[in-house]
Amino acid sequence: MSTIAELNPAPLWKHFAKLCEIPRPSKHEDKVVAYIVDFANNRGLDVKLDQIGNIIIKKPATPGMENRKTLAMQSHVDMVPQKNADTDHDFLTDSIKPYIDGEWVTAEGTTLGADNGIGVAAILALLESTDIPHPALEALLTIDEEAGMTGAKNLQPGHFEADLLLNLDTEDEGELYVGCAGGVDVNVSLPYSPEPTPADHQAFKLSVRGLRGGHSGLDIDKGRGNANKIANRIIDAALVEIPELRIASLDGGSLRNAIPRESFTTITAPADRGADLQKVFQREAAAIKAELDNEARLEITLEETDTPAAVMDTESQLKLIRVIRCCPNGVERMSTALEGIADTSNNLARVVTEEVNGQSQIRIQCLVRSLSDSARDQHGLNVAAAFQLAGAHTSLDNAYPGWTPNMQSPLLALMKDVYKEMEGKEPEVKVIHAGLECGLLAKPYPNWDMVSFGPTIRRAHSPEERVHIESVGNFWDYFLKVVAAIPKR
DSSP states (O other): OOSGGGSSSHHHHHHHHHHHHSOOBTTOOHHHHHHHHHHHHHTTOEEEEOTTSOEEEEEOOOTTOTTBOOEEEEEEOOBOOOBOTTOOOOTTTOOOOEEEETTEEEESSBOOOHHHHHHHHHHHHHHHOSSSOOOOEEEEEESOTTTTOHHHHTOOTTSOOOSEEEEOOOOOTTEEEEEEOEEEEEEEEEEOOEEEOOTTEEEEEEEEEOOOOOBTTTTTTSOOOOHHHHHHHHHHHHHHHOTTOEEEEEEEOOOTTBOOOOEEEEEEEEGGGHHHHHHHHHHHHHHHHHHOTTOTTOEEEEEEEOOOSEEEOHHHHHHHHHHHHHSOOEEEEEOSSSTTOEEEEEEEEEEEEEEETTEEEEEEEEEEEESSHHHHHHHHHHHHHHHHHTTOEEEEEEEEOOBOOOTTOHHHHHHHHHHHHHHSSOOEEEEESSOOTHHHHTTTOTTOEEEEOOOOEESTTSTTOEEEHHHHHHHHHHHHHHHHTOOBO
16 A cells, blocks of 8 residues: 555545644644634534634434434644654644554654544544444544643533543553543743853764654653753763863753653863863763663764854853753652552753843753642642752743543443453553543533543654554444444433
C-alpha cells in the first residue's frame, strides 16, 4: 500500500490522512476547526462552536436504536508540534508527511499527530457513516488540549444530554483508562546582565541531540535523558577547570509536555584553554553516554562557532548552573496504590535565553504532574522554591485536576464485557500518569460516566511518534461494538 488512506479500516484512515494535510498545532486550530465544521454541515449534521471554540456535533440514532442512551464521544483536534533540528517544517503552514514503516505509521521528521488525530478520525468516520447502527451521538472535539487544555477548561454545562462519554485519547490497545494525573506549569524567569565577550575568548557551540524524548507523563518513568540536564552538567564540569568559561546563549527543549530531546548552548573560553575544554567535554560526554545506555542515538558535540557580542554575567551564570542541577526532574514518587504508575513527577522542559522589554532573562518551563491534586501543588511549590533561592521570578499556572477512578462505573462494566466477548480475556483497567481531559469535563458534566481508550501509539510528543496499524483496526472494531452495545434508557 502506498498511502495511509488505503489502510484498513478505510473510513478511519481516510479521515486521519486528511487531518495530516491540515496544520493543527495547539493554539492554531482554526484551519482544522473550519474543516470539521464544513464536514458536518455538508452531511446535514447539527454542528456548532461553543464560546471557547470547541466543536459540538450531534447525530440522531439510526432506526431501531432510538430507545438507547445518548452517547457522547470526545477527542482533541490539536497536536504537539515537535520536529528534528534538521527537519525543514513549518507547523503553521505545512502538512504532516505520514508514511508506512512496516507495522507502523510514522511521519517524516515531525510528530505524526496520531495523538489525538486517530481519535478524531474515528469520531468523524462514525458521524459520516450510513450503515453503522448507533444510538443518538454527541461529539465533543476540543481545542488546545496539548498546550493548556483550554477547550476542556472552558466547557460550559447545557450543551449535552448524554450520561455516557467515550474519550478516545489513550495509547495502548486493550487497555481501558478510568483515571489520570492532574498537572501544573511552573514558569520561571531569571534575569541576567549581558557583558561584552572578553577579547581573548573563543566561542563554541555545545549541542545535545538524538535523545528519545517522549511524553512527559507517559514516558517520565522510563529513565530517558533530559537535554537540559546534560548540557548543564557538561558546562558545570568545564567551569571547575576553566573558571573563565562564559555562557552566551541557551536553547534547550521546546514544549512543556515533551521530554527535551535537544539543547544548543553557545559558550566562550580563553582561546588558549580550548584544548582543556575539549578534554573536559570528551570525558563528560563519554560518561553520560555510558550512563544513558537506553539512549543509543544520543549525540553530544562541541564545535567552534562565531564569537557572540555578549555573555552572561558571572553571578547569574553560577545561579543558573546551580539551580538547574537542583531542579527536580523525573519521577518524584511512584504510586503505592497502583503498581507501576508514577504518582508525582516534574519535567524540566524548556531553558532558553531571551530578551523581553529590553531585559535579558533565562526563561524556564516545567510541568509537574500528580495523581493527587494536593501533591501536584506541593511539588510545584518545591520546584518553584529551588528557582526562588536563585533569585528567579516564578509562577504556578494552568493547574488542572486529575480524574478520580470509579471502578464501579456501569460504562466500564459494559466495555469490559464487550472486550471479553471479542477477545476472550479481560481488558486491563488502568490509571494513567498523563493529563486526560476527563477530569476537567467532570466539572460541567458531573453526570458523565467516562472511560478512555485508544490504539497503540508510541513516542507521542516526539518526532519518533508512531501508531500501530493493526491496533487501529482493533480499536475501530471495539469502538463500534461498544457503540452498538449502549443500553436502553
